[in-house]
Amino acid sequence: MSDLFAPVRAALAQPGRPSSDYDLNTGIFLPEGRKLRPAGVLVAFEATEMGLRLYLTKRASHLKHHPGQIAFPGGKVDPSDDGPIAAALREAHEEIGLPTDNVEVLGTLEAHETVTGFLATPVLARIHTPFTPRPEVGEVEEVFTVPFAHVTDLSRYRVEKRRWRGTWRSYYVAPFGPYYIWGATARMLRALADRIEADRKAR
Template sequence: MTLADRLRTALDAEHETAPVLLAGDERDPGPEANGVPTPAAVLVAVTDRAEPGLILTQRTDTLRRHAGQIAFPGGRIDPQDDGAIAAALREAEEEIGLARDAVQLVGTADRYRTVTGFEVQPVLGVIPPDLALRPQPEEVAAIFEAPLAYLLDPANHVEASVEWQGRERHYYEIMWQDFRIWGATAAMLVNLSRRLRLSDWGSA
């Protein structure tokens, strides 16, 4: 069975107990129209290795939102996009130079609503290893690959809290090497871990 097939089977599997998923950040009104969140999509690109990895980016320090943070390639769904999958593929091509035809689509994972008013649709796909990816310098400071099994291991999901805008905000963070993955990106990884249940089909 190919990696894409294994991921697709795990994504679509029905379990005796439904996974407890994170729906979104506790938030005040954000940049959305009439209380409706702005639709967005990200590409969760898994490398097709014996030990699969996951492609992540570090955003530049000059961006207005989430400067310097770790993120999946992605962004808002534009009117010309044919849905979330098309948006995720377009954004990945623009941000990291990942050709759309290099992505073997697996499916869509659980949506997540961010503190900044976006409802993000993760799109899961498999890509060949060691592609020559190129960061878009205005948005992406670095591209790196982290082990999928490590990122999805619940033992590495640390719950933390911070005082933010007068209230206590709870979030998850995942430390890998010198990278601190937290906020919406970590939450989507937690959800993906709970949905896929990698331990049910062997080490990735």
């Protein structure tokens, strides 16, 4: 099953570029020198008989930031973390019960700037053996998986928009069943899908 990860490794070898929640919104002025808080999110895949599956979470509906949204396990870099990778691994253990020693880090994508002032590094990883997810009480409402084929297929993505802070904001969405994958999560996955497509065209 290790060959299932070949497209991920190949995608990491392709050039990328930084992304942000503002990519699809022209005319927004972002001041230079703005302070962004570093963060790490774990884009973790597990090999199954049905192919690679990506682990995502549904955040609890009462949270202050991004309530009820679909997200990667992850969060801000704490002083005790040795950078975004360590933060992503720690948060994945806390949020979904994924043991750190069950994870192989494959690489990272370019950091993504969020509207909430974070600079989030997507950490692509392989889960070696199946585990039983344990949603963090009070933080995570649900843990679920999505097929690799879904999140890396550019045709699954579309652009939608909504009013935000008095103006229209456009963003990517890649819905899967009852799960509305959008915003920063969809944008980071779209960056991976772009690299997968670039590798396909280069062959």
